[in-house]
Amino acid sequence: MNITLQKSQIANSQSKITITGSKSESNRLLLLKALYPSINLENVSNSDDSCLMTDALKSTSNVVDIHHAGTAMRFLTAYFSIQEGREVTLTGSKRMKERPIQILVEALQELGAEIEYVENSGYPPIKIKGKKLTKNRVSLQANVSSQYISALLLIASKLENGIELTLEGEITSVPYIKMTLSLLDEIGVESSFIGNIITVKPNTQNSTPNTLTVESDWSSASYYFSIAALCEVGTEIILSSYKENSLQGDSVLVEIYKSFGVETTFENNTMTLVKSSIANCQSSIEFDLANAPDIAQTIAVTCFALGLACNLTGLHTLKIKETDRLVALKTEIEKLGGNVNITDKSLHLSASNTIKEYVPIATYNDHRMAMAFAPLALKTPIVIEEAEVVSKSYPTFWNDLESIGFKITK
Numbered sequence: 001m002n003i004t005l006q007k008s009q010i011a012n013s014q015s016k017i018t019i020t021g022s023k024s025e026s027n028r029l030l031l032l033k034a035l036y037p038s039i040n041l042e043n044v045s046n047s048d049d050s051c052l053m054t055d056a057l058k059s060t061s062n063v064v065d066i067h068h069a070g071t072a073m074r075f076l077t078a079y080f081s082i083q084e085g086r087e088v089t090l091t092g093s094k095r096m097k098e099r100p101i102q103i104l105v106e107a108l109q110e111l112g113a114e115i116e117y118v119e120n121s122g123y124p125p126i127k128i129k130g131k132k133l134t135k136n137r138v139s140l141q142a143n144v145s146s147q148y149i150s151a152l153l154l155i156a157s158k159l160e161n162g163i164e165l166t167l168e169g170e171i172t173s174v175p176y177i178k179m180t181l182s183l184l185d186e187i188g189v190e191s192s193f194i195g196n197i198i199t200v201k202p203n204t205q206n207s208t209p210n211t212l213t214v215e216s217d218w219s220s221a222s223y224y225f226s227i228a229a230l231c232e233v234g235t236e237i238i239l240s241s242y243k244e245n246s247l248q249g250d251s252v253l254v255e256i257y258k259s260f261g262v263e264t265t266f267e268n269n270t271m272t273l274v275k276s277s278i279a280n281c282q283s284s285i286e287f288d289l290a291n292a293p294d295i296a297q298t299i300a301v302t303c304f305a306l307g308l309a310c311n312l313t314g315l316h317t318l319k320i321k322e323t324d325r326l327v328a329l330k331t332e333i334e335k336l337g338g339n340v341n342i343t344d345k346s347l348h349l350s351a352s353n354t355i356k357e358y359v360p361i362a363t364y365n366d367h368r369m370a371m372a373f374a375p376l377a378l379k380t381p382i383v384i385e386e387a388e389v390v391s392k393s394y395p396t397f398w399n400d401l402e403s404i405g406f407k408i409t410k
């Protein structure tokens with residue numbers, strides 16, 4: 001489904017949106033609940049990826065298909081490796097079969113797991129024979145995806161000696177690793193992260209009665225930061241339920257969007273974004289996003305919409321996500337009239353003043369391509385192709401945009 005988005009009535013009005021729970025927190029907690037059934041969860045994400053995770057954990061089938069869900073693929077590889085007596089083939093979409101998993105598979109094999117590749121070596125689908133893992137020490141490369149590390153940490157407390165992980169190379173997406181450790185702490189699992197060594201203690205208790213409330217998704221909030229940045233001074237957008245001290249690394253948005261004139265305040269469980277001044281556009285915008293890769297597309301489009309130059313670095317993980325996000329950003333921004341240079345780990349956008357109208361933006365099965373380009377409608381009418389892709393993380397995105405005044409036609 002292609003949709004056309006047009007300028008809204010947002011300016012100077014107060015808009016309120018409730019965003020679904022964090023996909024990252026939900027997928028961790030769903031796995032932990034499968035290991036510790038007495039945990040209760042509230043505000044679990046209604047994203048496709050979290051629904052797929054829930055279904056996969058309940059499934060008794062010997063083939064589990066997780067479509068495009070990267071965290072589900074990685075976390076379930078670890079989970080099924082310790083399900084004694086179970087044999088599961090874990091597969092996914094065409095793109096999932098191109099997203100590497102070897103680093104995680106080798107680490108699990110080192111711990112004693114039985115996993116084999118069904119099609120191409122190093123990539124899903126994989127066949128896992130669940131068994132008791134008896135070893136506890138393993139080293140793995142930490143500069144490709146933090147999801148491999150989180151996957152091991154999530155099952156670690158169920159190994160008889162816990163785990164001692166040595167992380168090699170520069171550690172990427174660190175806040176996601178810390179999120180995993182914080183959630184383990186909340187259910188009573190002890191861990192430490194010192195230098196490049198992470199240890200998790202075994203936890204033989206089968207019940208940790210606890211209700212955990214998932215905070216709303218900060219990556220989804222990024223699109224409202226971008227909308228606020230593109231609105232007139234005085235515009236307010238109120239989002240719930242958010243905390244000032246979040247486990248989610250994408251909460252760095254609060255600092256980043258100050259550069260675009262957006263001020264954020266917190267009260268109870270709500271966060272209010274106010275466009276308080278025009279963007280500071282004296283020089284080009286520079287951010288290292290190695291700790292917050294999922295907001296790179298949002299920021300690149302905000303800069304393009306505001307006519308600002310930017311240099312975004314730390315983007316080495318973008319090439320292996322839902323699509324090659326660096327190539328996708330360059331292609332789509334250039335269709336709109338921008339000028340973008342990319343390397344394997346950075347993006348450089350030139351300042352420009354024109355944005356072409358009614359350009360069809362391809363989304364490449366990537367929810368974040370659709371959502372990142374949507375705010376541009378505040379500057380010029382825009383067409384988003386295959387708009388339904390947003391359901392991967394934020395199924396009600398288009399309804400929420402309509403509710404704050406965007407005009408959407410199919």
Ligand SMILES: O=C(O)C1=C[C@@H](OP(=O)(O)O)[C@@H](O)[C@H](O)C1
Nearest residue numbers: 024071145146147173176293317
């Ligand atoms: O652990 C997680 O929940 C995630 C980790 C990040 O992946 P990488 O560590 O591969 O960058 C992020 O991009 C992804 O959307 C979610």
Ligand SMILES: C=C(OP(=O)(O)O)C(=O)O
Nearest residue numbers: 068069070071294321322
């Ligand atoms: C990269 C993402 O997800 P995943 O790796 O879980 O598919 C994302 O949501 O931006």
